[in-house]
Structures are given as structure tokens and as C-alpha cells.
Amino acid sequence: MLIYHIVLPEKWNSLVSSEHYAAESLETEGFIHCSYRHQLDGVLGRYYANAGEVVILELDTEKLTSRLVEEPSTNNEIYPHVYGPINRDCITGTETRML
Secondary structure, three states: OEEEEEEOHHHHHHOOOOOEEOOHHHHHOOOEEOEOHHHHHHHHHHHOOOOOEEEEEEEEOOOOOOEEEEEEOHHHOEEEEEEOOEEHHHEEEEEEEEO
16 A cells, blocks of 8 residues: 655655655654545645645555554544654655645
8 A cells, every 4th residue: 555745845854865864843743644546636726825835755565664543644644654763665655846
């Protein structure tokens, strides 16, 4: 299964050579926010409308080494949350998108 995580280019570029990626939310909320493909446009509109540019990471959950939990979030909709760092080899693609 594929899930997606949105990150700002500056943050992503600073971590390109790292083995693991950890969003700030891992420390502040205990997990990394992710989305299913059909949720991306809504998340981008709600939280990144003024970002200018974002990088969308495509994650293969079969290769993810941290725990994945599907749980309610915005509007009580079920979202995938990663409880730990994202290992580099589960990132199967990236897309840079201008907003």
C-alpha cells in the first residue's frame, strides 16, 4: 500500500542523505502525519496553501520499519500516521508540486 507525506523543500533537501526522515510532529505529537492519495488535495489546501512549493513523499508501507496506525484526524476522517522515523528505503518516489 502507498501513503504520502508532505514536506517543505528546505527540510527535505537538508535530509536527502539521511537514512531516516523524522518530521517535527514526531517529537511534538508522537507521530508523522501522512495521507492516502485521495486526501492529498484536501491536506494541501488546508495546511500548505501558502507554502509555494512542497515535496510529496510516496511511501511503500510494506517497506516501512516504523509502526503505521490508521486513525481519525481532521473531520474524523481516517488518516495513516507513522509512529517513528520514516526509513529511506520505503520512500519509492518524490513529487515537487507548486501551489
